[in-house]
Amino acid sequence: MHHIVRYPAVIFDLDGTLVNTIPDITAAINAALATAGAVPLDSDRVKQLVGRGLANALRGAMESSGLETGGELFSSCLSVLSDYYGRHPYDGSFPYPGILELLEKLQRDGVVLGVLSNKTDSLVADIIAALFPRVSFAFVRGQRLDRPMKPAPSALDDFFTLSGLDPADVCYVGDSEVDWQFASRFSGMGSVIVSWGFRSRKQLEEAGISCLADTITELEEAIYGGL
Structure with missing residues (x-):
């Protein structure tokens, strides 16, 4: 019918x-933050950061963690995020x-x-x-x-x-x-x-x-x- x-x-x-998709986005963002020595964010915080692309979500996560979002540090973290998420886009x-x-x-x-x-x-x-x-x-x-x-x-x-x-x-x-x-x-x-x-x-x-x-x-x- x-x-x-x-x-x-x-x-x-x-x-x-x-x-x-929050479980996998959270894992990817936290993998990137870990390389900068930052503590992981919980999924509720990550939820508020998404919506305008992963790069902007990472920028918000780094700002929340007190990290600089310009220059080589951001580029390095974005590379880690992209690599991790590319390998685990739908695990959870x-x-x-x-x-x-x-x-x-x-x-x-x-x-x-x-x-x-x-x-x-x-x-x-x-x-x-x-x-x-x-x-x-x-x-x-x-x-x-x-x-x-x-x-x-x-x-x-x-x-x-x-x-x-x-x-x-x-x-x-x-x-x-x-x-x-x-x-x-x-x-x-x-x-x-x-x-x-x-x-x-x-x-x-x-x-x-x-x-x-x-x-x-x-x-x-x-x-x-x-x-």
Whole structure:
């Protein structure tokens, strides 16, 4: 049985939306901090640092640890982080409960599925392939040198070119203020921000975000227009 879907396409953020990647990001950041003699950060602190790419997350982690973020030290730590995370991108990461079932339902109903993340492009592809082998994403994109990161709207230029769709055909699903800012820059684009990710509901509400989903059922209802 096929269901009527409000949006022809749904684009998802990765970290904190589809997948809890904090265990592996925390391990990678702490591996980098260890080389600088800093104490490890806990996962709750790391959650607050992610959303604008791993380099910015590391910069925030180093600042939290009282380390200089310029020059050779930052470059050295970033190299360690990139190497470690490249070898362990999904050791402890896992899809949030109900996400796989929702993706498969959307797929059966003919929805164009995509992923847009500020994580390095190759890592996004690896994680999606490993954790969602049965889902056919039409578009999987991470950070590339030739495209700005979210919230710059041009991050989705390639998707619109390839799909022939317009912003009004798309619902963007994320978990942070960056995702909300991103979707807000498109006229007519739908957006849902989930509260199970890397920002608390209180933080999201304080950022002025009202299009919130606390459960997978609420997210599904928003995508399907309440049907």
